Amino acid sequence: xxxxxxxxxxxxxxxxxxxxxxxxxxxxxxxxxxxxxxxxxxxxxxxxxxxxxxxxxxxxxxxxxxxxxxxxxxxxxxxxxxxxxxxxxxxxxxxxxxxxxxxxxxxxxxxxxxxxxxxxxxxxxxxxxxxxxxxxxxxxxxxxxxxxxxxxxxxxxxxxxxxxxxxxxxxxxxxxxxxxxxxxxxxxxxxxxxxxxxxxxxxxxxxxxxxxxxxxxxxxxxxxxxxxxxxxxxxxxxxxxxxxxxxxxxxxxxxxxxxxxxxxxxxxxxxxxxxxxxxxxxxxxxxxxxxxxxxxxxxxxxxxxxxxxxxxxxxxxxxxxxxxxxxxxxxxxxxxxxxxxxxxxxxxxxxxxxxxxxxxxxxxxxxxxxxxxxxxxxxxxxxxxxxxxxxxxxxxxxxxxxxxxxxxxxxxxxxxxxxxxxxxxxxxxxxxxxxxxxxxxxxxxxxxxxxxxxxxxxxxxxxxxxxxxxxxxxxxxxxxxxxxxxxxxxxxxxxxxxxxxxxxxxxxxxxxxxxxxxxxxxxxxxx
Amino acid sequence: xxxxxxxxxxxxxxxxxxxxxxxxxxxxxxxxxxxxxxxxxxxxxxxxxxxxxxxxxxxxxxxxxxxxxxxxxxxxxxxxxxxxxxxxxxxxxxxxxxxxxxxxxxxxxxxxxxxxxxxxxxxxxxxxxxxxxxxxxxxxxxxxxxxxxxxxxxxxxxxxxxxxxxxxxxxxxxxxxxxxxxxxxxxxxxxxxxxxxxxxxxxxxxxxxxxxxxxxxxxxxxxxxxxxxxxxxxxxxxxxxxxxxxxxxxxxxxxxxxxxxxxxxxxxxxxxxxxxxxxxxxxxxxxxxxxxxxxxxxx
Numbered sequence: 001x002x003x004x005x006x007x008x009x010x011x012x013x014x015x016x017x018x019x020x021x022x023x024x025x026x027x028x029x030x031x032x033x034x035x036x037x038x039x040x041x042x043x044x045x046x047x048x049x050x051x052x053x054x055x056x057x058x059x060x061x062x063x064x065x066x067x068x069x070x071x072x073x074x075x076x077x078x079x080x081x082x083x084x085x086x087x088x089x090x091x092x093x094x095x096x097x098x099x100x101x102x103x104x105x106x107x108x109x110x111x112x113x114x115x116x117x118x119x120x121x122x123x124x125x126x127x128x129x130x131x132x133x134x135x136x137x138x139x140x141x142x143x144x145x146x147x148x149x150x151x152x153x154x155x156x157x158x159x160x161x162x163x164x165x166x167x168x169x170x171x172x173x174x175x176x177x178x179x180x181x182x183x184x185x186x187x188x189x190x191x192x193x194x195x196x197x198x199x200x201x202x203x204x205x206x207x208x209x210x211x212x213x214x215x216x217x218x219x220x221x222x223x224x225x226x227x228x229x230x231x232x233x234x235x236x237x238x239x240x241x242x243x244x245x246x247x248x249x250x251x252x253x254x255x256x257x258x259x260x261x262x263x264x265x266x267x268x269x270x271x272x273x274x275x276x277x278x279x280x281x282x283x284x285x286x287x288x289x290x291x292x293x294x295x296x297x298x299x300x301x302x303x304x305x306x307x308x309x310x311x312x313x314x315x316x317x318x319x320x321x322x323x324x325x326x327x328x329x330x331x332x333x334x335x336x337x338x339x340x341x342x343x344x345x346x347x348x349x350x351x352x353x354x355x356x357x358x359x360x361x362x363x364x365x366x367x368x369x370x371x372x373x374x375x376x377x378x379x380x381x382x383x384x385x386x387x388x389x390x391x392x393x394x395x396x397x398x399x400x401x402x403x404x405x406x407x408x409x410x411x412x413x414x415x416x417x418x419x420x421x422x423x424x425x426x427x428x429x430x431x432x433x434x435x436x437x438x439x440x441x442x443x444x445x446x447x448x449x450x451x452x453x454x455x456x457x458x459x460x461x462x463x464x465x466x467x468x469x470x471x472x473x474x475x476x477x478x479x480x481x482x483x484x485x486x487x488x489x490x491x492x493x494x495x496x497x498x499x500x501x502x503x504x505x506x507x508x509x510x511x512x513x514x515x516x517x518x519x520x521x522x523x524x525x526x527x
Numbered sequence: 528x529x530x531x532x533x534x535x536x537x538x539x540x541x542x543x544x545x546x547x548x549x550x551x552x553x554x555x556x557x558x559x560x561x562x563x564x565x566x567x568x569x570x571x572x573x574x575x576x577x578x579x580x581x582x583x584x585x586x587x588x589x590x591x592x593x594x595x596x597x598x599x600x601x602x603x604x605x606x607x608x609x610x611x612x613x614x615x616x617x618x619x620x621x622x623x624x625x626x627x628x629x630x631x632x633x634x635x636x637x638x639x640x641x642x643x644x645x646x647x648x649x650x651x652x653x654x655x656x657x658x659x660x661x662x663x664x665x666x667x668x669x670x671x672x673x674x675x676x677x678x679x680x681x682x683x684x685x686x687x688x689x690x691x692x693x694x695x696x697x698x699x700x701x702x703x704x705x706x707x708x709x710x711x712x713x714x715x716x717x718x719x720x721x722x723x724x725x726x727x728x729x730x731x732x733x734x735x736x737x738x739x740x741x742x743x744x745x746x747x748x749x750x751x752x753x754x755x756x757x758x759x760x761x762x763x764x765x766x767x768x769x770x771x772x773x774x775x776x777x778x779x780x781x782x783x784x785x786x787x788x789x790x791x792x793x794x795x796x797x798x799x800x801x802x803x804x805x806x807x808x809x810x811x812x813x814x815x816x817x818x819x820x821x822x823x824x825x826x
């Protein structure tokens with residue numbers, strides 16, 4: 001019993017236990033989680049108007065809002081949710097209870113709430129596309145475009161995919177060479193979980209249609225916008241409407257200039273000719289608003305200044321605002337709103353010729369099977385490895401710490417992946433296998449330094465033994481890490497997941513589990 | 528224990544024969560790779576993820592005649608077409624169609640003509656443009672070369688002696704090339720996942736070689752003959768390879784994922800070669816080198 005006490009008091013063992021607890025907290029496993037999780041909210045839909053917010057993609061899966069009751073009836077799973085929603089009458093009001101809030105939704109003719117929901121996650125581990133099914137496409141801009149245009153292209157795609165309320169969309173830039181080597185080719189990676197190839201191609205093939213309408217008459221569309229100012233000279237916080245205190249907190253105004261084509265300016269003059277001027281909060285505006293549509297979905301509306309009435313102006317100033325609790329919040333909100341509007345307005349004027357370079361579609365059925373299968377293999381492999389160890393050492397007790405160490409390493413890698421928001425896909429699983437395999441090898445090296453009498457009989461103290469084992473371990477550790485680094489970049493990050501999980505795994509092993517294992521060996525067999 | 532003792536005696540006395548055998552094996556594998564290169568222009572056939580093209584994975588429970596289907600598709604579709612069955616624990620669970628020059632739609636139509644109706648969402652499709660595929664391969668090749676050089680640098684820094692470090696690198700390179708030859712011989716195609724597997728293998732291979740070199744070369748002062756220290760290291764090293772092999776072979780047999788299956792196959796083959804090249808080639812050459820140095824020092 002005193003050995004166990006010694007073990008629990010050992011600082012290396014304590015570090016391992018604390019790390020494991022942190023990782024378990026990060027993973028937050030809960031196989032009994034009930035309800036349906038909100039993956040996305042379509043803008044201006046019933047749900048959006050009721051105050052349900054579109055979840056940030058960066059949110060850990062377990063932190064996303066989940067619906068637990070519909071009309072006061074508890075909801076346990078997806079089937080449940082659709083059954084209960086199906087019973088609701090059109091043009092009625094339904095109530096939704098989530099783990100965060102309570103909402104009342106006024107239904108229109110259809111039962112489409114504009115909510116994209118899914119089964120609740122059972123942990124914070126983000127499953128990669130090949131484990132949950134979906135589509136991944138790699139796009140390449142056809143011509144050489146500037147850094148700024150490229151960023152805008154990315155933002156624009158995000159904004160457009162957002163309009164559709166698609167859940168789990170990832171739009172990122174990937175490069176096929178590290179930045180220090182010139183960056184290489186710039187590619188756009190779009191991953192949409194649960195979407196089919198057709199849906200993604202349909203979304204991306206469209207150039208993106210943008211229209212500005214007044215009283216349902218189209219004033220301008222994408223090509224009519226000749227210029228959208230994004231530099232400090234003609235955009236930013238509006239000097240004529242500086243930040244000020246409001247009833248709820250702070251409010252700030254923004255402005256930016258755009259240039260319209262002559263035809264659009266004339267259309268604008270014709271339409272606004274007959275509008276009346278109204279007074280809103282002390283400012284003079286036209287009676288109709290300018291409504292902005294992105295791919296036929298209304299994304300925003302703006303008041304039109306009274307001075308524009310009937311005048312064919314090509315250079316106009318777009319104005320809006322943002323509010324927040326503090327002045328900084330309000331400034332940030334205003335700037336964010338401005339960026340969003342600029343992104344929308346710029347659609348169509350982008351040199352958006354993009355070429356589809358790669359598509360992968362993984363059927364969801366296959367994905368689920370892969371995951372179950374991976375767990376089965378992990379269990380079988382651990383049994384096989386311990387069998388080999390028990391036979392070799394003729395000691396049953398040896399296999400237990402080695403198995404515990406392997407399980408700890410898996411937990412630590414999954415925990416770290418949850419913390420940094422890394423997806424676990426097949427490549428990552430292969431990386432975990434590599435790391436755990438190296439871990440077992442290292443533990444054999446440690447064990448042999450302790451147990452193995454060998455032909456050469458030399459008595460050493462435990463410190464010497466650990467030092468000797470760690471020489472070999474550190475050498476192979478560095479060899480593995482340097483071998484993984486080039487994979488980080490090659491092939492547009494195709495094997496990045498593998499490289500990252502391997503490096504995470506072997507690092508966790510060398511710095512956390514290996515010291516704990518050698519402490520265990522010293523206490524159990526060393527002295 | 529008679530068997531073990533007689534093996535150890537033979538290993539001690541005829542270590543140069545063991546070395547020669549591993550050298551012949553290496554030459555044979557290199558010869559095979561060169562023959563491949565001379566006849567097809569590449570050392571190993573590349574899969575779609577490294578040269579571009581289409582991969583369709585269709586789950587099935589019936590045992591399909593893949594060569595018949597392949598023959599049919601080759602007539603129907605342009606370019607290189609490859610069909611194979613995917614087995615899990617011995618039974619066919621899916622078949623895989625790889626085509627170099629056609630899209631998904633044309634392939635689905637051709638499969639329909641053969642009598643296989645594919646339903647959307649029930650199969651997986653991957654497509655990679657050929658220019659991008661080729662550039663992926665080029666980059667992967669560079670990545671592997673950089674990884675190997677970096678690894679060699681780490682080994683050299685560890686031992687601070689050129690010759691024993693070169694032996695480690697030689698053993699790792701022999702392991703990789705021989706595995707590549709056998710994988711090619713089995714008719715497998717190299718994919719991006721396969722490259723990850725080869726890097727993983729290099730890691731495992733270098734592990735055992737570092738173990739050997741540390742015990743035999745770096746701890747000369749601790750007494751015991753070179754052979755005794757080799758045998759001590761071998762017990763540890765063989766156990767390392769055996770546990771890894773047990774895990775990879777189980778992964779190979781039971782996995783449902785083609786990616787994982789390929790990785791496990793490469794690792795399993797590589798681990799067997801690792802045993803040969805570490806304990807016949809590297810151990811032998813190191814002993815030979817150290818004994819020669821000792822003799823020179825005595826003179």
